Amino acid sequence: MLKHGGQLLAAAQRYGIPSEKWLDLSTGINPVPFVPPPIPVEAWQRLPQEQDGLLQAAADYYGSNNLLPLAGSQAAIQLLPRLRNNCRAGILHPAYAEHAHAWRSAGHEVIDLPPHDIDAALDRLDVLVLIHPNNPTGATFTRAQLLGWYQKLQARQGWLIVDEAFIEATAQTSMVQTEMPPGLIVLRSLGKFFGLAGARVGFVFAQHELLAQIQNLLGPWNVTGPSRFVAQAALLDRNWQAATRVRLQQEDARLAQLLHDAKLTPDGGCGLFQWVKTDRAETIHQQLALRGIFTRLFAKPPSLRFGLPGKEAEWSRLQVALTDISK
């Protein structure tokens, strides 16, 4: 089982289909990415500079100065467990597996939590990690739930970590606050909505003391000059952002309908992917792979995640394949 979506070269080898012939739907990355302006030579030549405008662009876009840029939100996922003594962390399950992996690797006790078990488990937790909306299930929480859990955890110096990698493609409200209060940590990514996963840029929002500890572990220049330039351009382009939000909403509905028509009604999703729980997940994954369509297969529970096709020809290709295998 592949650990992440997007491992197209491995699939190409396994199925003997050259990588350029595949339709890769295995990730939740926007198939119509923000296209950055040409990168100035200085961005390659100089050491990255804190005053280059990225921090201000990010503060304006996200609505808080209490932030730190990172080489992808993955960097924070790996570092945060190192900032607490051994404790008990409840982590949403099933979900993006890197959180549980990082907390376990750092020696913490990890409790896998389906959404309906969170309330009952909360009194036993020091840390609660949520992915909101969840990847791959698309599960969401109300603001009242999130704030209630935060307050209970904070009352005993606990943490609420909310990974909002996919939030721009939904109607959910971010937990980023102008002044981040103690014990609330929010992660954001430029990889999904902006479609810039290869640039490796994300942000962590938290109180200054915690940000200083993270910065200390990261050391200087953790985001490259070219990536900082590209990220800044993306965060400033309000027209692109507004148009993309509208487009993703429409395409999300289209994908859900297409799957429904093929008797694969989604069990959840968000603007960038749909999630289908089915005992036939592995078979369907293979049938699609044989037709050069790469989906993300999950074993527990048996399920498939479908990212959005991009071009019209890709939509038709998916439709034809789904019709074919549903016969």
Ligand SMILES: Cc1ncc(COP(=O)(O)O)c(C=O)c1O
């Ligand atoms: C829920 C979630 N959070 C975080 C990440 C890491 O993203 P990045 O490091 O590109 O910001 C991923 C990547 O797939 C993800 O699915």
